[in-house]
Amino acid sequence: MAVTQRLDLRQSTSLVMTPQLQQAIKLLELSNLEVSAYVERELEQNPLLERDEDEPVLAPGARGALPSPPDNGLNSGLGRSRSGSGNGTRDGNDGPPIEETLANAIDLREHLTTQLTLDIQDPADRAIGLALIDSLDEAGYVMGGLEPVAERLGCDASRVETVLKQLQQFDPPGIFARNLKECLALQLLDRNRLDPAMQALLDHLHLLAQGDRVKLMRICAVDAEDLTQMVSEIKALDPKPALAFDAAPLTPVTPDILMHRTPEGGWVVELNNQTLPRVLVNQSYYSRLLKGSRGKEDRDYIVTQMTSANWLVKSLHQRAVTILKVATEIVRQQDAFFGHGVQHLKPLMRRDIAATIGMHESTVSRVAANKYIATPRGLYELRFFFSNAIADTAGGESHSAAAVRARIKGLIESESEVLSDDRLVQLLKGEGVDIARRTVAKYRESLRIPSSTERRRQRVLRVG
Known part of the structure; x- marks a missing residue:
């Protein structure tokens, strides 16, 4: 077989991640306050950038790109944007990368929210948990009672009490107590020292x-x-478990998006202009600098700063438009929750939002991270409203994956005889949930529930 050389031409496409594109993507993931910190650094470095003190980036109350249908009265808050043009790149040597502008410290809120996400799967119960986190005082006690939380979320106080009991098992021990006696009891229970004698001491x-x-x-x-x-x-x-965790246990969360009800009964969704960075490109200063430049090196520097400034202003405007589109559609999709309470949270996936507003699912995912919306029912991160959906056996409305996990847990907790995963599938299908055995096993394991074999063995040992 002869060995020969051959020259071939092949055509292919690939996405080149330029520095400006990378930073545009990163800007989309940051909260308003984090973006503001980044913009402050840019203002110090780029002589062509200046603060816009006259008008917000997006004027509140103007109609947005996604006007709401007449039945719910939604409208977004898009207005004029003072942006430049240009597609310049960033050098990368004029300061630390954008992610280094973020705070690394984890406060008590984040510590508790992480535990909430891991331990509570039902979206309604998670909403209650977030409200209880917001009710903590600086020492870690629940203030104001449970009735206000139940009233705000449109649910029974007994359900809030049930969620509270779960939260009281979180770290640090003693958190979410309603008084000193309960705080001490929770810590003793954590140490397995809450016997009748100790309980009597706490009672007196x-x-x-x-x-x-x-x-x-x-x-x-x-x-x-x-x-x-x-x-x-x-x-x-x-006696003050929150203070042992952090000197400033609950950092207030500043919302990136605001919503409120209109007189007609719909919703207005707008960006929080108080936290949006506002910058302009000083065109006249650019012209003067360029005219007075003395050589190629000076001119190159001025042009680079100009394209960089134009890119930043343009990116900030596009970021604001994108966030508002996503938030508006989430509010539209979850209208029943905002109107009637936590029991009406619907299964919602990022691709549902992406398909409706004509964006990529990864863009929606970036927008949902680190963005908070202030609603009549509390303050929520956008990604809180997303959960997987499981089909209904009769073709009806799908079931939230979180709700199915909760049902699996309930079936196992009330089992008179040990239920195998196959039996759980049969019971769930009898209730209209179309689910596979491997999905049941995955959900059971995520709930830290042993297999039917292990549960049967544990039952034998208890009886013995």
């Missing part, structure tokens, strides 16, 4: 404050030595 803390040890020994049915040990354990507990 006023006697401990008064130093009435004789009465306490009689009430707790312990001797002097045991009481001394119990009191020592109480003193070792932390």
